[in-house]
Amino acid sequence: MKAVVLYESRTGNTRRAAEYVAGAVQAAGGEVTIRPVDDPPMDDIANADIVFIGTWVDGAIIAGHRPGGQRNMNTLxxxxxxxxAGFMTYAVYPGKVTGALARYLEKKGASVVLARAFHRKRLPDGIAEFVADALAAAEVNLPSA
Ligand SMILES: Cc1cc2nc3c(=O)[nH]c(=O)nc-3n(C[C@H](O)[C@H](O)[C@H](O)COP(=O)(O)O)c2cc1C
Known part of the structure; x- marks a missing residue:
């Protein structure tokens, strides 16, 4: 099983979340490549069984919550x-932003299996379950134990 983990991160929280995601994929027996979202490994993506894409929650009073770092994300x-599978880190309140991330990625043609948000201070809580659920939803074949 091959996975790629891409992240957009300003202050390191989403990068840390991405590293936990990559660790959970490896623990499940997968091979993983991890990169910033604006430096995607095209060959690995073409051969991937699943791609994890992470960013941070960007809140605006009028526009609502949206995936952060759009300039870098737009280079996907x-x-x-x-x-x-999309993931996000947030500081206080994520709103309904996982839906916004899913829609954003679907516009890129992705088949989004799952999107979840994680509190930046509680990492890695929930990451292992997120990865297990994403692999199951993507029907990725795991090596037998
Ligand atoms: C411009 C801006 C807007 C933000 N808006 C929100 C918000 O609405 N809700 C929230 O919980 N966190 C918000 N945050 C906090 C970040 O989502 C959070 O710190 C995240 O973990 C940063 O990820 P990074 O370290 O990978 O850059 C905002 C941060 C920035 C810079």
């Missing part, structure tokens, strides 16, 4: 029909 390549 088309992800046609690749199973994608």
């Amino acid at each position: 390549p088309g992800l046609w029909d690749i199973p994608v």
